[in-house]
Amino acid sequence: MGENYDVIIIGSGAGGGTLAHALAGAGKRILLLERGDFLPREMDNWDPKPVFVDGKYISKDTWFDRDGKPFQPQVHYFVGGATKLYGAALYRLRPQDFGEIKHVSGISPAWPLSYDDFEPWYSKAEQLYQVHGNGGEDPTEGHRSQPYPWPAVSHEPRIQQIFDDLGKGGYHPFHAPCGIMLNEAQRPMSTCIRCTWCDGYPCLVHAKSDAEVIAVRPVLGRDNVTLLTGAEVTRLETDDSGREVTGVVVTRDGNREVYRGDIVVVSAGAANSAKLLLNSASDAHPHGLANGSDQVGRNYTFHNCKAIVALSKEKNDTVFQKTLGINDFYFATKDYEYPMGNIQMIGKSNAEAMRGEQPEKTMFAPEWTLKDVAEHAVDFWLTTEDLPVPENRVTTDKDGNVHLTYTSTNDEEAGRLYAELKKILNHTGMSAHHVLRKNFYMDMAIPLAGCAHQAGTCRFGTDPATSVLDVNCKAHELDNLYVVDTSFFPSIGAVNPALTAMANALRVGEHMLSRMA
Numbered sequence: 219m220g221e222n223y224d225v226i227i228i229g230s231g232a233g234g235g236t237l238a239h240a241l242a243g244a245g246k247r248i249l250l251l252e253r254g255d256f257l258p259r260e261m262d263n264w265d266p267k268p269v270f271v272d273g274k275y276i277s278k279d280t281w282f283d284r285d286g287k288p289f290q291p292q293v294h295y296f297v298g299g300a301t302k303l304y305g306a307a308l309y310r311l312r313p314q315d316f317g318e319i320k321h322v323s324g325i326s327p328a329w330p331l332s333y334d335d336f337e338p339w340y341s342k343a344e345q346l347y348q349v350h351g352n353g354g355e356d357p358t359e360g361h362r363s364q365p366y367p368w369p370a371v372s373h374e375p376r377i378q379q380i381f382d383d384l385g386k387g388g389y390h391p392f393h394a395p396c397g398i399m400l401n402e403a404q405r406p407m408s409t410c411i412r413c414t415w416c417d418g419y420p421c422l423v424h425a426k427s428d429a430e431v432i433a434v435r436p437v438l439g440r441d442n443v444t445l446l447t448g449a450e451v452t453r454l455e456t457d458d459s460g461r462e463v464t465g466v467v468v469t470r471d472g473n474r475e476v477y478r479g480d481i482v483v484v485s486a487g488a489a490n491s492a493k494l495l496l497n498s499a500s501d502a503h504p505h506g507l508a509n510g511s512d513q514v515g516r517n518y519t520f521h522n523c524k525a526i527v528a529l530s531k532e533k534n535d536t537v538f539q540k541t542l543g544i545n546d547f548y549f550a551t552k553d554y555e556y557p558m559g560n561i562q563m564i565g566k567s568n569a570e571a572m573r574g575e576q577p578e579k580t581m582f583a584p585e586w587t588l589k590d591v592a593e594h595a596v597d598f599w600l601t602t603e604d605l606p607v608p609e610n611r612v613t614t615d616k617d618g619n620v621h622l623t624y625t626s627t628n629d630e631e632a633g634r635l636y637a638e639l640k641k642i643l644n645h646t647g648m649s650a651h652h653v654l655r656k657n658f659y660m661d662m663a664i665p666l667a668g669c670a671h672q673a674g675t676c677r678f679g680t681d682p683a684t685s686v687l688d689v690n691c692k693a694h695e696l697d698n699l700y701v702v703d704t705s706f707f708p709s710i711g712a713v714n715p716a717l718t719a720m721a722n723a724l725r726v727g728e729h730m731l732s733r734m735a
């Protein structure tokens with residue numbers, strides 16, 4: 219056992235990578251342990267076959283469902299974590315998401331902090347991750363203390379047409395907040411080339427605001443920051459009292475190594491963080507580390523989502539499609555007493571990726587090839603909040619493997635949102651009859667595997683009986699253990715989770731710096 223670090227961070231994604239960035243500038247000695255490697259920069263990054271059909275960048279892990287059936291989870295082990303593949307839609311939660319919300323399947327609980335508490339951190343995270351957006355356009359958005367650092371990414375003609383038609387139909391479409399380094403005012407100076415290989419693909423030219431490019435790489439040259447890749451943390455050891463983590467056990471190059479830090483931060487992704495804590499059971503923590511409340515692994519959420527392909531006779535030659543959002547159904551409407559969720563665009567369909575999925579022939583034009591279908595497709599992503607229920611949970615078996623038990627919630631809301639989308643299509647020249655469900659984006663075998671938006675397994679709160687972490691994301695039961703990935707979410711809302719994880723990591727970083735001062 220060698221050097222004692224000020225902070226050891228396990229996982230370099232949205233939470234861990236951002237935290238490392240926040241602490242590095244203050245000179246703290248940081249050890250960043252990442253089980254993956256740097257994602258290779260290669261032409262495959264932008265090729266749908268290796269990315270979507272072969273799943274080249276998806277981990278080879280096996281997890282098990284409630285019946286013990288194995289599946290391959292869609293998780294990504296790289297420096298930068300899941301953000302290497304993400305769509306970079308960087309939304310804030312709505313102010314109401316921080317309070318209690320009544321849903322058709324039950325209650326989405328309040329957070330221990332409010333939107334006002336998070337707002338300054340959202341602003342800082344938007345600055346750091348160079349978010350492009352148009353403040354004030356989305357009527358459900360909370361107040362902001364700083365404008366977006368970059369103007370919104372413009373709509374291409376087909377999407378602009380949909381935007382205009384929606385406006386005429388009485389809807390309130392907005393430019394989706396987005397983390398790509400696109401400089402539209404000075405295209406020759408732009409790092410981003412505005413390509414179609416963004417959502418779900420790694421960015422070959424490092425122009426996506428992911429945690430590797432934005433947070434980790436910039437601090438790697440510093441003497442006080444050490445990154446170890448290929449370093450899988452398998453166990454956390456404590457002193458006899460169980461109050462302090464004294465050893466971080468790592469498997470690297472087939473060897474067992476142990477590291478020490480004054481503060482230890484778990485940020486391995488919601489399922490893997492729960493796995494690590496549960497697999498670190500000891501005499502002092504017989505049910506898993508920090509799990510006296512039996513809450514570790516519970517309340518797993520990952521959104522109730524649908525990916526939809528709408529077909530129009532008109533060709534859709536959009537290159538970068540993820541520029542439009544609709545939150546008209548985010549809350550209860552006059553026609554429905556419960557929230558339904560968010561509608562946004564996803565990356566443009568292409569024939570190669572669709573081949574992996576083999577959608578049904580369309581009744582719209584049965585003679586169409588997949589290429590025709592893809593050329594005419596307009597692709598939507600529907601997100602309904604799923605509720606944190608204790609029975610939806612991560613557990614581990616005697617070999618330490620992840621088991622995921624999950625039953626969906628708010629299906630009626632998700633169905634209503636889909637029905638609203640079909641009405642929308644009528645305003646935009648796409649008939650509601652010509653809609654396909656597509657799965658390739660979100661799952662390999664079963665929906666459970668599409669865990670891109672996983673959250674909620676170590677929720678923060680004020681009551682140690684019902685939460686794992688306190689409001690600073692420190693484990694109630696330990697003095698030096700923190701969790702800063704999406705595990706801390708008490709509820710997930712219906713917008714993409716990464717910006718909230720990034721903002722929270724900056725918030726927790728400041729708390730840690732004051733603790734270490």
Ligand SMILES: Cc1cc2nc3c(=O)[nH]c(=O)nc-3n(C[C@H](O)[C@H](O)[C@H](O)COP(=O)(O)OP(=O)(O)OC[C@H]3O[C@@H](n4cnc5c(N)ncnc54)[C@H](O)[C@@H]3O)c2cc1C
Nearest residue numbers: 229231233253295299300305306307451486703704714716
């Ligand atoms: C295809 C795709 C598209 C997405 N699109 C969006 C989007 O548009 N907008 C959005 O907000 N969100 C999006 N997401 C979700 C977003 O990427 C995640 O919410 C976010 O990255 C979660 O951050 P995290 O820190 O919790 O976990 P991660 O970013 O996954 O980081 C966890 C890290 O821990 C490492 N790790 C795991 N176990 C160990 C271990 N035992 N030891 C050491 N290291 C370990 C992993 O390798 C990984 O690097 C998308 C995700 C995917 C997969």
Ligand code: SF4
Nearest residue numbers: 410411413416421425
């Ligand atoms: S659109 Fe820009 S950020 Fe996205 S993959 Fe292409 S170059 Fe990279």
